[in-house]
Amino acid sequence: MVRGRGLSERLRRLAFAGAVAVSLTLILAPLVLVVWLSFFRNEILSLPPEGYSLRWYGALAEQHQFVTGFQLSALVALAATAAGLLVTLPAAFALTRGELPGRAAILHALMSPLIVPALVVGAGLYLALIEFEVETGLPVTGTVFGFAAGHVLLTIPWSLRLLTANLAGVDPSIEDAALSLGATPLVTALKVTLPLIWPGVVAAALFSFVVSFGNIEVSLFLVQPGQTTLPIAVLQYLEWKVDPTVAAVSALQIALVAAALLITDRFVSLAKAV
Amino acid sequence: MAALHLSNISKKFAEVLAVDDLSLDVADGEFVVLLGPSGCGKTTTLRMIAGFIEASAGAVRIGARDVTHDPPYRRNVGFVFQNYALFPHLTVAENVAFGLRRRRRPEREIAERVARALALVKLEGFETRMPRQLSGGQQQRVAIARALVIAPDVLLLDEPLSNLDAKLRRDVRAELRRLQQLSGITTVMVTHDQDEAMSIGDRLVVMNHGRVQQIGTPQALYRHPANRFVAGFIGRGNFLAGAPGADGRSFVTRGGLAIICARIDLGADTLLIRPENIAVHPGRASGVNCFAAVIEAAVFQGSAFDLDLRLATGETLEAQVAAGNAAADWTVGQQVTAMIDPDAAVGIVSSSSLPA
Numbered sequence: 071m072v073r074g075r076g077l078s079e080r081l082r083r084l085a086f087a088g089a090v091a092v093s094l095t096l097i098l099a100p101l102v103l104v105v106w107l108s109f110f111r112n113e114i115l116s117l118p119p120e121g122y123s124l125r126w127y128g129a130l131a132e133q134h135q136f137v138t139g140f141q142l143s144a145l146v147a148l149a150a151t152a153a154g155l156l157v158t159l160p161a162a163f164a165l166t167r168g169e170l171p172g173r174a175a176i177l178h179a180l181m182s183p184l185i186v187p188a189l190v191v192g193a194g195l196y197l198a199l200i201e202f203e204v205e206t207g208l209p210v211t212g213t214v215f216g217f218a219a220g221h222v223l224l225t226i227p228w229s230l231r232l233l234t235a236n237l238a239g240v241d242p243s244i245e246d247a248a249l250s251l252g253a254t255p256l257v258t259a260l261k262v263t264l265p266l267i268w269p270g271v272v273a274a275a276l277f278s279f280v281v282s283f284g285n286i287e288v289s290l291f292l293v294q295p296g297q298t299t300l301p302i303a304v305l306q307y308l309e310w311k312v313d314p315t316v317a318a319v320s321a322l323q324i325a326l327v328a329a330a331l332l333i334t335d336r337f338v339s340l341a342k343a344v
Numbered sequence: 345m346a347a348l349h350l351s352n353i354s355k356k357f358a359e360v361l362a363v364d365d366l367s368l369d370v371a372d373g374e375f376v377v378l379l380g381p382s383g384c385g386k387t388t389t390l391r392m393i394a395g396f397i398e399a400s401a402g403a404v405r406i407g408a409r410d411v412t413h414d415p416p417y418r419r420n421v422g423f424v425f426q427n428y429a430l431f432p433h434l435t436v437a438e439n440v441a442f443g444l445r446r447r448r449r450p451e452r453e454i455a456e457r458v459a460r461a462l463a464l465v466k467l468e469g470f471e472t473r474m475p476r477q478l479s480g481g482q483q484q485r486v487a488i489a490r491a492l493v494i495a496p497d498v499l500l501l502d503e504p505l506s507n508l509d510a511k512l513r514r515d516v517r518a519e520l521r522r523l524q525q526l527s528g529i530t531t532v533m534v535t536h537d538q539d540e541a542m543s544i545g546d547r548l549v550v551m552n553h554g555r556v557q558q559i560g561t562p563q564a565l566y567r568h569p570a571n572r573f574v575a576g577f578i579g580r581g582n583f584l585a586g587a588p589g590a591d592g593r594s595f596v597t598r599g600g601l602a603i604i605c606a607r608i609d610l611g612a613d614t615l616l617i618r619p620e621n622i623a624v625h626p627g628r629a630s631g632v633n634c635f636a637a638v639i640e641a642a643v644f645q646g647s648a649f650d651l652d653l654r655l656a657t658g659e660t661l662e663a664q665v666a667a668g669n670a671a672a673d674w675t676v677g678q679q680v681t682a683m684i685d686p687d688a689a690v691g692i693v694s695s696s697s698l699p700a
Binding site: 241243244246247248249250251252253254255257261262265266 | 394395396415416417419420421422423425426427429430431432433442443446447490491494
């Protein structure tokens with residue numbers, strides 16, 4: 071593994087391999103630990119484990135808040151992902167292809183939810199939704215619509231970054247070719263550009279879903295009494311009890327995302343898109 | 345198929361005039377080449393014909409249609425890109441069919457026309473391949489088939505040969521000419537390669553700094569260039585500074601040589617002599633346009649010698665003479681006589697047409 075001509079080159083390669091190993095360990099250790107914990111038999115978390123069991127996974131089904139939380143989180147994430155793509159796809163086209171005045175300013179504005187602390191976004195949204203309800207009389211707080219409206223702010227920056235980067239990678243002469251062959255700009259976008267950036271669209275959808283699904287700061291402001299998302303349910307559970315149930319929930323979540331990534335990667339090369 | 349008329353078209357990018365007041369009429373079925381150094385406005389002109397960019401001023405007409413403000417998808421123009429620009433997600437057959445599908449032709453007609461177009465470029469059997477599975481030359485031919493299959497009124501070629509290697513380039517060049525003559529389609533090609541332009545075009549348009557320098561057949565441009573830029577861009581030449589002589593037939597160089605020449609343009613300040621129009625004789629000889637010279641350099645090119653000659657006036661001439669047998673070889677330092685063909689030397693102006 072460590073080859074090289076001189077001693078200094080060998081040392082450099084060794085240092086590089088070491089740095090890679092340390093980084094990977096730091097990234098993966100929490101994931102591995104969580105999955106490991108979820109199989110402990112003991113109720114009080116301690117090392118080494120007294121033994122292994124699947125009982126915590128079984129216990130999940132009885133924890134009603136995890137089930138309903140999962141359902142709401144999934145529904146909100148799907149809605150936020152769809153809404154985010156509906157906004158960012160045309161926006162990305164306009165920002166990369168059009169000669170919009172103030173392109174940079176618009177791009178920065180759309181990226182700004184990344185910079186503003188999510189708690190502030192949540193609080194602001196909460197006030198806005200209450201005002202909206204008072205003005206219109208339509209109930210929005212606590213609905214999937216209200217949640218999705220909030221979460222879409224979180225998905226837009228990710229989605230937009232991925233889509234603009236992918237669009238910038240499409241050779242403009244390919245689109246010109248379509249135009250010269252009689253395709254209108256809309257047909258060109260649908261028949262030529264969209265298929266070319268499809269991996270980017272899928273990646274944008276995945277990122278959006280994961281970002282929304284795991285969000286807690288914004289959701290905290292939007293839930294109604296009796297309502298919960300999965301991350302909130304986990305937080306509430308941890309407030310009075312620390313046992314491997316939470317680890318089991320997290321392990322399932324990791325498995326879900328990993329499965330989504332692997333399945334998607336079979337159909338579109340995500341490495342090309344991100 | 346139709347004639348193409350560009351009337352006083354200009355294109356301004358921000359404050360830069362990329363194309364300045366260009367007029368050009370291309371006859372039905374003619375092959376015209378836009379030639380010039382990079383940044384001369386030739387590609388901008390081509391893109392204005394295609395409709396990818398709109399002319400800031402002037403009019404573009406295809407046949408009787410004024411298409412100046414039409415988008416590209418309503419112009420019925422075939423465009424072949426320098427990098428081919430095939431649709432990477434579609435098969436060869438679907439690439440070629442793309443334009444016909446946009447025209448909503450019946451499925452049977454599409455199949456027939458695609459097959460015919462692929463046969464035309466000798467790519468039968470490649471229908472189901474993807475573009476990335478093809479060589480550069482094959483991709484180029486798919487691009488040509490894709491542009492021709494829609495029966496465009498005008499075919500536009502943007503440096504179509506520059507991404508091919510030298511040998512392939514010669515083949516594709518001949519192929520392009522064959523296809524163009526076969527289909528009789530009005531064609532405009534852009535290139536910066538003068539050999540390519542000379543060998544393929546019915547007429548050439550030499551451009552520089554956004555302006556047309558000269559329009560003409562390859563022979564006219566080579567033998568009687570409008571100015572020094574055109575003369576230097578097309579072929580090699582000797583440029584001797586000077587002024588027309590009093591007799592009206594000769595040009596007097598700065599060194600004082602009076603050279604009889606075929607024609608002298610108004611305001612000529614430069615004499616152009618192509619290297620192959622100078623005959624070289626060993627020793628002394630006398631006659632019209634005969635000047636004593638010494639060989640300063642002799643480069644053997646196989647079929648010809650390139651000779652650098654120094655005249656008694658200190659002026660130098662580059663001559664190209666056919667190489668004979670070994671006994672007729674030239675040596676450096678040899679005393680010779682340079683004979684300038686009076687029917688081939690022309691007095692031209694050195695200044696080119698520049699933006700006002």
